[in-house]
Amino acid sequence: MHTDLDPVPTDAVLPSRVDVVIIGGGILGVSTAYFLAKRGVSVALCEKGEIGAEQSSRNWGWVRKQGGDPSEIPLTLHSVELWNTMNEDIGAETGFRTCGSISLASSARDIAACEGWVDSVREYLPELGTKVLSKRELQDILPGAPRHFVGGLYTATDGRAEPQLAAPAIAKAARSRGAAVMTNCAVRGFETSAGRISGVVTEKGSIACGSVVLAGGAWCRIFCANMGIFFPQLKLRTSVMRTKPLEGGPETAAMAPGYSFRRRLDGGYTIGTGFMNYADLVPDSFRMLPLFWPTLRHEWSTIRVRLGRRFFDELTMPARWRLDGVSPFEAARILDPDPVVSDLDRVLETLSADFPVFRSAKIAKQWAGMIDVSPDAMPFLTAIPSTPGFFIATGFSGHGFGNGPGAGYLMADLVTGAKPHVNPHPFRFSRFTDGPRPEYHARV
Numbered sequence: 001m002h003t004d005l006d007p008v009p010t011d012a013v014l015p016s017r018v019d020v021v022i023i024g025g026g027i028l029g030v031s032t033a034y035f036l037a038k039r040g041v042s043v044a045l046c047e048k049g050e051i052g053a054e055q056s057s058r059n060w061g062w063v064r065k066q067g068g069d070p071s072e073i074p075l076t077l078h079s080v081e082l083w084n085t086m087n088e089d090i091g092a093e094t095g096f097r098t099c100g101s102i103s104l105a106s107s108a109r110d111i112a113a114c115e116g117w118v119d120s121v122r123e124y125l126p127e128l129g130t131k132v133l134s135k136r137e138l139q140d141i142l143p144g145a146p147r148h149f150v151g152g153l154y155t156a157t158d159g160r161a162e163p164q165l166a167a168p169a170i171a172k173a174a175r176s177r178g179a180a181v182m183t184n185c186a187v188r189g190f191e192t193s194a195g196r197i198s199g200v201v202t203e204k205g206s207i208a209c210g211s212v213v214l215a216g217g218a219w220c221r222i223f224c225a226n227m228g229i230f231f232p233q234l235k236l237r238t239s240v241m242r243t244k245p246l247e248g249g250p251e252t253a254a255m256a257p258g259y260s261f262r263r264r265l266d267g268g269y270t271i272g273t274g275f276m277n278y279a280d281l282v283p284d285s286f287r288m289l290p291l292f293w294p295t296l297r298h299e300w301s302t303i304r305v306r307l308g309r310r311f312f313d314e315l316t317m318p319a320r321w322r323l324d325g326v327s328p329f330e331a332a333r334i335l336d337p338d339p340v341v342s343d344l345d346r347v348l349e350t351l352s353a354d355f356p357v358f359r360s361a362k363i364a365k366q367w368a369g370m371i372d373v374s375p376d377a378m379p380f381l382t383a384i385p386s387t388p389g390f391f392i393a394t395g396f397s398g399h400g401f402g403n404g405p406g407a408g409y410l411m412a413d414l415v416t417g418a419k420p421h422v423n424p425h426p427f428r429f430s431r432f433t434d435g436p437r438p439e440y441h442a443r444v
């Protein structure tokens, strides 16, 4: 296993009937389970591998309000509000701490992008508290920041949480509120009766239910395809490392084009590659290109395209399967790509040149993760109108850890028919077909 994931043992017995089945035990699935269970809804959470073992334990652990799409800000604000009380609410440690975050600016053009973002979210600024830092202000917040940074975008109330702790802790809290938590329990598909959801078939048996929430991360596309639903999704691969405890380093999380870092609860740092991601060519890369291109062309400089084994792995993966036979989810319990070690070496070199404290950092672990990506880099948090009772929660495209609790809360609203806490319209399934394509806002 790649990380020091806190294990969540499975329940012994599969429930025969619940109100809601949640597919996937990442941060979105466990948060949805928790907020539903808290409202007295009976829930079964089914995870094909271990709770949190894919993206939700591999990410950088940033919980940041700044830099996102303006239409997502209310969801993000609510999510951070939930993180602030989460440890107390669930009676366990998620590692959440407020630490502040900075996007470092190297040029006048970067500063203009920061100012442009602040302008685009002006109505939320009192709650966000985000500001554009001058060169001098940057030195006050991040002492010793190298002189080639001319300022940055800063939010003092941004935070961090520990990906190896958070999803397991929330899953256990959902269980203590009555949810069944099944691991090594792939859901092969759903069943319908008179056109609406009536249950799911798992590798351990069937569960009757009225609603299904698919929070399957990078697997949502193939799950939907087998159910006859077209779901647009691609994947990006990215590498990460963590250090052993390191004294004297910055407490504020920071990101520059070539690296990112944030303090960990154990005193070390989680270090990422900044905005550098790999797009492994797979058959879907070609099928999806027209839908993704309007966004991809903005992000092209941050993506490296590679042809490798994954092309053939995905080419030979069954596109259709029967629910009484083994599904692809059982054949790949945990997506565990290899990190690109040479990239991580380069990242540490650049980071150490900028912040000399990292010269003495001892690397404790390196790993990689597969980010699920939607065509406009915005999430789908939505009912699927063609199949009443079926919902999808995924697509955060690299920022779903911080938004996880807010997304889970919203899914609980949608499933129960409660008044949504935030407007779900920007996250609807039909947004690429019901009008002009949503405008893409590059993240800052």
Ligand SMILES: Cc1cc2nc3c(=O)[nH]c(=O)nc-3n(C[C@H](O)[C@H](O)[C@H](O)COP(=O)(O)OP(=O)(O)OC[C@H]3O[C@@H](n4cnc5c(N)ncnc54)[C@H](O)[C@@H]3O)c2cc1C
Binding pocket: 023, 024, 025, 026, 027, 028, 029, 046, 047, 048, 049, 050, 051, 052, 053, 054, 055, 056, 057, 058, 059, 060, 061, 062, 063, 064, 185, 186, 187, 188, 215, 216, 217, 218, 219, 220, 223, 238, 239, 240, 329, 333, 334, 368, 369, 370, 371, 393, 394, 395, 396, 397, 398, 399, 400, 401, 402, 403
């Ligand atoms: C390297 C990296 C860095 C990142 N950094 C950040 C960050 O700093 N901040 C941030 O906000 N976001 C970050 N992200 C993004 C964030 O991690 C994801 O958006 C978020 O974790 C997605 O959560 P999820 O629950 O949707 O998916 P996942 O965590 O991937 O969980 C989906 C789960 O569904 C299960 N599953 C799938 N199909 C089935 C099935 N049929 N039956 C049963 N189980 C199934 C899978 O096994 C998996 O465990 C990063 C991502 C990566 C990879």
